[in-house]
Amino acid sequence: MKVVAINASARKDGNTAILLNAVLAELKIEGMETELIQLGGKTINGCRACYKCMENADKHCVVKSDMLNDILDKMVEADGILLGSPTYFSDVTANMRAVIERCGFVARANGYMLKRKVGASVVAVRRAGAIPAFSSMNLFLHYMQMVMPGSSYWSLGIGRDIGDVLKDEEGLLTMQTLGQNMAWLLRKVTDSK
Numbered sequence: 001m002k003v004v005a006i007n008a009s010a011r012k013d014g015n016t017a018i019l020l021n022a023v024l025a026e027l028k029i030e031g032m033e034t035e036l037i038q039l040g041g042k043t044i045n046g047c048r049a050c051y052k053c054m055e056n057a058d059k060h061c062v063v064k065s066d067m068l069n070d071i072l073d074k075m076v077e078a079d080g081i082l083l084g085s086p087t088y089f090s091d092v093t094a095n096m097r098a099v100i101e102r103c104g105f106v107a108r109a110n111g112y113m114l115k116r117k118v119g120a121s122v123v124a125v126r127r128a129g130a131i132p133a134f135s136s137m138n139l140f141l142h143y144m145q146m147v148m149p150g151s152s153y154w155s156l157g158i159g160r161d162i163g164d165v166l167k168d169e170e171g172l173l174t175m176q177t178l179g180q181n182m183a184w185l186l187r188k189v190t191d192s193k
Contacts, residue, residue: 001186002033003080003118006071008096011086012040015124015165019157019175020084023122026179027080032186035078037071039095044068046094047101053109061102068102075103080118080186081146083137090129092136100140112145118186119146120178126160147189149181 005024009016017038024034044066052062059076060069075081083099085092092100107114121137123130134154141148155178157171158164165171 001079001190002035002077003027003082003182003186004074004078005034005036005082005084006096006099007036007038007040008083008085008093008099009124010040010093010095011162012038014040014086014162015157015159016084016086016122018163018165019122019124019155019171020082022172022175023082023120023155023179023182026176027183030180030183032080032183035074037074039099042067042095044095044098044102046098047105053106057109059106059110059113061106063102068099071099072103072106075117076113078117079190080120080182081114081141082120082122082182083141084122084124085133085137087123087125087129087133090132092133096137100136104140104143107144115145116189117144117146118182118189119144119148120182121155122175122178123154123156124165125156125158127158130154130156147185149178149185151175151178151181
């Protein structure tokens with residue numbers, strides 16, 4: 001089984017990556033293959049509403065100028081998808097919004113091709129506003145008909161400067177629990193196919 005994680009932070013190895021890696025570490029302990037895709041330093045454009053994905057139904061976006069189709073391919077291949085974003089003005093980053101928009105349209109155009117995969121979200125936050133960001137990603141996972149594990153709290157970690165989330169003991173414990181629950185759910189979903 002494989003889980004692909006998408007880090008939509010502008011900081012390639014910042015707090016969001018630390019939180020995602022805490023979840024991925026638990027999945028690795030459970031014997032699962034993992035991959036972290038870092039969007040820092042890259043730009044993914046938002047949806048143009050051209051509806052070519054509906055016409056083509058080829059599991060790709062017609063826009064080829066960024067890495068979105070590579071991300072789509074990895075999401076299709078994976079059994080589990082983990083989304084991560086820092087909190088920017090009480091929501092996700094522009095890159096995560098673009099991933100949600102374009103992956104959402106393409107997946108829907110192709111019979112909800114992410115349906116019944118296991119999906120979860122992780123948010124890094126300085127102080128407040130994490131719940132709308134968490135909700136944005138979870139609403140996408142729900143709309144894609146994915147199965148979502150819970151944790152011991154909402155999957156967020158508190159910190160501003162790189163590494164600050166390592167001081168958030170409850171946040172790290174929440175990531176560990178999310179990883180364990182995601183592994184358990186992946187086995188249940190895979191066994192039932």
